Amino acid sequence: MPLLSWLSESTDERPEAVRVDDRSASWVELRRMAAAVADDLRGVGRVAVPATPTLETVVGVVGGLLAGAAVVPVPPDAGPVERDHILRDSGAEALLTPAGGEPFDSAPPAVPVDLARRSDTRHPESDPAATALILYTSGTTGAPKGAVLSRRAVAACLDGLADAWSWTPDDRLVHGLPLFHVHGLVLGVLGPLRLGSRLHHVGRPRPERYAAAGGSLYFGVPTIWSRVAADRDAARALRGARLLVSGSAALPEPVFAALADLAGHRVVERYGMTETLITVSARADGPRRPGTVGQPLPGVRTRVVDEHGDPLPAGTMGELQVRGGTLFDGYLHRPDADAASRTRDGWFRTGDVATVGPDGWHRIVGRAATDLIKSGGYRIGTGEVEDALLAHPGVREAAVVGTPHPDLGQQVTAYVVGDDLREADLIDFVARQLSVHKRPRQVRLVDALPRNAMGKVQKNLLVQE
Template sequence: MALLTALSHAPDERPDALRVAGRAISGTDLWASASAVADRIHGLDRVAVQATASLETVVAVVGALLAGVTVVPVPPDAGPMERAHILRDSAAAAVLHAAGVEVDAGDLPRVPVSARDRSATRHREPADDRTALILYTSGTTGLPKGVLLSRRAIAACLDGLADAWAWTPDDLLVHGLPLFHVHGLVLGVLGPLRLGGRLDHVGRPHPERYAAAGGSLLFGVPTVWSRVHARPAAARALRGARLLVSGSAPLSPAVFDGLAALTGHRVVERYGMTETLITVSARADRPRVAGTVGWPLPGIRTRLVDEHGAALPSDGRAMGELLVSGPTLGDGYLGRPDADAAVRLPDGWFRTGDVATIDLDGRHRIVGRAATDLIKSGGYRIGAGEVEEALLAHPAVREAAVVGVSDAELGQRVTAYVVADSAAEAELIDFVARQLAVHKRPRRVHFLDALPRNALGKVQKSRLG
């Protein structure tokens, strides 16, 4: 079956089937424009794509996929060192970019892409084990690693989400996410092209643009949803939507509850990684609970283990590292067998490095990263996420991040960093102690103007402390 099933079998004839930053194209014209790109690069192994939020990026990506050429999206804001590393490490043979726009391609050939070009060529569908994308993901150390994502894995992920979210060709997907990550590119562009339905990428994800688009399915990261929540008129305009979906970082319970009041929707949270695509999600047909990410997608298995690899119970209390297996997993890191060995177990399980709990009914809650969010203090195992939720329940606290700081007596000291309107350290410590077990209270609270975050809104805890 074709990866882009809807586009290849029944391209949408409507002139606004796909819109990016105000410019629209029909499915038929997208196919013809992408075919023109495929004609030019057919036979190459890998190409880099300057992944701006533009029609040309979509045409370039689709064209490469039609030709069976692996796509390496390059963030448009990548610095010279990161860009050079991606181009060199991926062994891309050329750089595709919007016609008329300058791009730093190093020594590689430049291939300008225009949404006005057309071709009637029908390229043969590649094997489903062919690598479709190499997405670069940054860890806490070293240069980004390239993750190999096959056509099969992408198809399994999107079909699983169609099941979980009741995603159909009747949906209009609206978002403003970057086109070089799983969320914005795989789910946000390839999703409609496989499953059907229209797409409106609004450019920058301003709340008013989300409100004006009239979408039935809306994607955002917590930063986006926090901004929507802060603009009640825009939030109320989303009452006509079917699902609001959040991912890439935890959504605060305060924003979850606030959006429910303003929009009438309890946000769908889901969980995944670049290395695994989406593996767990809340469902359209089941109640959504703040701070939880739902159930495994079809074909996905999950389990919890302690630091020694021993199995932990799914009782809603035991916290352990989440392991996943199934058809959405990538094919490893490009040229990094050492990195693969650190996360892939011989029996097919992938070590996510995330700490989670699983309830008796199978609902998952992500506590945080094992390296930073499982705090061992005074003989207790404390989830940073639980303390953060308690802090965010205080009316003065707008943002919170909790880490473990080395302590000679406790092993690690629970330490909080907050953005708050007006609150005292002792007040917040006492507030948490009244909500949670006393040993989970922060021993110190530091006040900041803003938490350090990356482009997807994830708090960079390595910069705290």
């Protein structure tokens, strides 16, 4: 079956099948526009696409895939050093640009994406093992690494989510996510083009835009859902939706509860990485438990191991490892990093700390490097402390990290955004909710937390500070 099977086969000419901000196209129009791009990319093995939230980006990505090229999304806010690294490291042979747009300096030859052009060329479907995407990871050390994702892996991920979320052509997907990550691009664009749901990308993901979109299926990251929950009218406007999905970071339990109350939805949470795509999720036809991300998708296996790689019993905190058809093919030009990411028996080391209950439900504690604190012989997950802080009425945001301590090894340190707060009061507040050894030993009151484009708190910056 073609990767973009719905788009490839649809004869539907009704407008607004795909809408990005204020421009839209029918399925047939989108296919013909993308085919015109694919015509220009004959013989190109890898093509870079500036991943702005525009219809040109959608047409360019689809055109690259129709041509059988590996598509390399370039973050629009990437600085010249990062951008040049992506273009050089990926070996991109062409750069898709909006018609009349300015190409990057030192970039490969520009190929314009002109939405006025149409083509009826039917390009042959590529081998499922061929590369679909090269997505660059936002690593905390060194230059970003290119994760090579096959067409087969993308298809396996989307088909698994269709099963878990009852995702069908009757849905209208609404989101405002960046188009250079798994969440916004693979799930948020390629998902509709494979499964047939209409797509409305709202541009900037403001609560009022989500509220006005009239979708049945909504994607967001915790930052978006926190803002929606704070806008009571916007949250109530989502009562007519079928499913709200959150990912890319843990959804705070107070936000989960607020959306359940105002929007009438218990949010589905899921888990994945650039290298694995989505591997674990709650289901549309099953329970949704705050702070958990559900069970493995069809064809995916998971295990939790200790620092020696030995499997741990249910409910014990350790590193999560996964295997299955959604995994990437490796890091481009980085056999060393690829070898380090996999065990001898073929499991991928996620670097995330998790627990898996006897019923198979997964709880993601966080990154092993920043979200597991070893203090005085105790292993403390930062998410539990963050949830306790967020229960305080004056706390708007919280991030917890481990910082060096001469006696304990590490101490619990919290960074908090809020109003009229005192350090001692917050420490006592947490100590009354959790075990005393989990209380912060230091609370730093800040105006804002550093976040990346997906809304994830950049804890490595807090640790460095």
